[in-house]
Amino acid sequence: MARPTKAPQDRLWTVARIAEHLRVPRHRVEYIIDTRRINPIATAGIARVFAPVDVDRVGVELGRIDVDRDTGGMRGDA
Helix, strand or coil: CCCCCCCCCCCCECHHHHHHHHCCCHHHHHHHHHHCCCCCCEEECCEEEECHHHHHHHHHHHHHHHHHHHCCCCCCCC
16 A cells, blocks of 8 residues: 655654554554654653654655565565
């Protein structure tokens, strides 16, 4: 499934907004943020807030996982 390529630069992003933008379940975004150690730029109450560059990174990492899953983990990066 094709994902939007670039996050709009004029907004801050919560986990829920990132998931909506990338059209993936929230738990997948949370997994990427936690395992890739992507840190929020701020918090708003209990919500973590991310920069547009972080949204793009989450999208790239999700794409890598999808490729690995679809090819059985063989991307040819050797």
